[in-house]
Amino acid sequence: MKKIKQIKGLLIGAIAMTSVTFFQSCEIDIPLQDRYTEEAIWSDPTTAELYVNGLYAEFKKFQFGLFPNLGYDNATDALSDIMKYTSTTAGNGTVNILVSGANQFSAGSVGLNYWDSGYERIRRVNEFLYGVKNKSVLSDEQKLKYEAEARFVRGYAYFWLVRIHGSVILFDNIEQYESKDNPRSSEDDCWNFIAADFAFAAEHLDKTNLPGRATKGAAYGMLARAWIYAASIAENDRKQFNSDPLTGIPQEKALAYYTNAMNAANEVVALANEGLYALDPNFASIFTNKNTKEAIFRVDFSAPQITHQYDLGFAPPGDAPGNALVYGVPTAELVDEFEMADGTQFSWSNPAHSANPYADREPRFYATVLYHGAEWKGRTLNLMESSSEGFIQYGSMGDPKRTVSGYYAKKMLDPQNTNFVVNKSTQSWIELRYAEVLLILAEAQAGTNQLDDAVGTINQLRGERGLPDVYANTKQDVMALVEHERKVELAFEGHRFWDLRRWRKAHIVLNDVRFTGHKYNGTEYEVVSVDNVDRGFTGALYYLPIPEAEDQRNDALDQIKGW
DSSP: OEEEEEEEEEETTEEEEEEEEEOOOSSOOOOOTTOEEHHHHHHOHHHHHHHHHHHGGGGGGGGGGOBTTBSSTTTTGGGTTSEEEOOOSTTTTHHHHHHTOGGGOOSSSOSSOOHHHHHHHHHHHHHHHHHHHHTOOOOHHHHHHHHHHHHHHHHHHHHHHHHHHSSOOOOOSGGGGGOSOOOOOOHHHHHHHHHHHHHHHHHHSOSOOOTTSOOHHHHHHHHHHHHHHHHHHHHHTTTSSOOOTTSSOOGGGHHHHHHHHHHHHHHHHHHHHTTSOOOOSOGGGTTTOTTOTTEEEEEOOBTTTBOBOHHHHHSOGGGSTTTOOOOEEEOHHHHTTSOBTTSOOOOTTSHHHHHSTTSSBOHHHHHHEEOTTOEETTEEOOOSTTSTTSOOOTTSSSSOOSOSSSOEEOTTOOTTOSOHHHHOBOOOEEEEEHHHHHHHHHHHHHHTTOHHHHHHHHHHHHHHTTOOOOOOOSHHHHHHHHHHHHHHHTTTTTOHHHHHHHTTOHHHHSSSOOOEEEEEOSSSEEEEESOSSOOOOOGGGGSOOOOHHHHHHOTTOOOOTTO
16 A cells, blocks of 8 residues: 555646555556655655645735635725725625625625635645655755745735634644644634744745745735734724634733734835835836835736736726626725825815815825726726716616726726736736835834834835825824825725724724715716615624534534624
8 A cells, every 4th residue: 555645737836735545466566657656745856846836826815805705806895995896796796795784794604714725725734844844855944945935825824814713723733633623722822823934934034035935025024914913903802892712812912012013024124125125116006017126925927828807807898898897996985085195185075176186186096096087098087977987876787897986996907908808917916015014014113102103104105105294193193194004005905804803993984884986977076875785894793703514513613702
């Protein structure tokens, strides 16, 4: 009897390995040509490289704001106040069904379910780690590098599981899989586990910035992201929303975790000072320029084999008549957040602003939003209701494939791709960029009461975006600046919904409310609702339930309280 591993094939660098048992005669032992024995896998550095390459497929599950089994690109931002999905039908409009009320979530139908997928990846990582440590003939240096990359991926998978559920099962080695019954760990232990993975990766990875591969800067950036989540939950949760003994983080740990986030972010800043990263002076080009120094960790695409369809999903209908899908559009709540060019707050109550609302706005506005009268791909957009790509009332059609807010999302569209129906799209997905690290740093500095430093970090970002300095001298006011900058700077990059949750503001911002848009009637802009029912977000949604099937088959696993 010989234990063998079968390589089932490659898809975008991914490799899946499954164990099988094969019986052979004692007299004849012919190696199978379509399979690798376990010994062959770990004696061949090339095969080990293929395995670790395959682990990176996890990042594609969340590219462009995707969430597994939930709608399409930008799905999680459409759970927040900055984007509205246009469809009312299941599938295209599943996001709208979820935001229509907290009762759409249950243990039987979680709504945001990454459990099975995440734990499948974690198991593959742990199998790989066991093989690298115990069976491979790789050099010690190669073993450390592969372990660092694998733990980077494992930390990312756990990051998603913990931001959804808080308290989950931690698997550190393959021996744990010998039992089907494994309990949850505390949320505090979970965040520390994630941080340990990213810290190990940061210690043992190279500085060289390689697209699609973990590096020292990417690991430190992810470490900073993990610690800022843990710190903000420790500060803001305070066991107000859930009585489960394993969820929440002791409030007294907030200062230490903010300090950890600050230290990790400063490691990335140090690498930037060496020339590896920098804020890009051209905000609009960040998302289509594969050479931008702002990208710390990104997923690249290359036609014709490896492409995506972001443009098809979000471009105005005139870009591809009869084919554009228009999954989601910006809300007025996002559009109004962008400042005037001189740094003053935009207001519809200001006669000068309302008379010409899209003039003299900050540079990020013009890179993020398409509006009535905007120039785009050689035409002036007419978004009046009578136009073929103009406003349509939400709910009047199941899949309108037009704007329901009076705006289209411009950010990340490729202005040079004029035939994306045929060519599809190849702009990179930037999972982590330098601007986010600076915003994490500013938030961590505010959390440790280094308010002047926090404002200085914010102004560093604003200066590169062509905006004047801001000032604040209280923690509350500094955090308001952080929230504003994250909402505007990181729009459509998959952060807003999760930010509102970790700050414990989602039950305030996303509950019992209808978001809006602006319809131009030829003479003025009317405020219109982009929702036909009130949205619902209750405190229970800060810790989503574990899928019921998993709870039933694991005798050591108890459901999160409240579900």
